[in-house]
Amino acid sequence: MLDYSKHIDSDLARLFRSGDDLAFKEIYIRYDKLLFLYAFNKLHNEEEAKDAVQDVFLWLLKNRHSFILKTTLSGYLYKSTLNKIFDIFRHKDIVKKYIDAGDYYIDVDSEETDYLIREKDIALRIEQEISSMPPRMKKIYELKRKHFLSTKEIAMQLNISENTVSNQLKKASKNLKNKLGVVIYVLYILNS
Structure with missing residues (x-):
């Protein structure tokens, strides 16, 4: 009998795709707890985190034969979990405000719809976190990132030391990374 715990992820993915249930079991054992911790860190709700992870594994089982891995297995699973987290945020009416305000048009049949909704989710979440910063930190952060x-x-504009500005920017970045997660924060920085 094969010892699946010694297989690398790409081998497990290949075996799983070919119908090997023990390979799926090993993938589940290897990633279930890690994905749960990742989801819980974002959602701060144990049941929602469990549901998100279970949905990822359920989708994987249902789509076993069409499952094509274009990245690492761990990267694929984390991204799938993040997508489920975004779905949960969407169900909590984060995007509803944009839809009600008519800020953008959604074509239900468009392939870009999902991307646009996720982008709006992220943008709203980031703005909420920036708004909740202490006033001076918020001002410094906005001057750096938006202006x-x-x-x-x-430092010259606010009549404070450069060291104070640097410290406030570091604290703001650390807070955003902790609250949003590193992936979302990095994407925000790259797109701003």
């Missing part, structure tokens, strides 16, 4: 001022320019 593209240097640390020196911010």
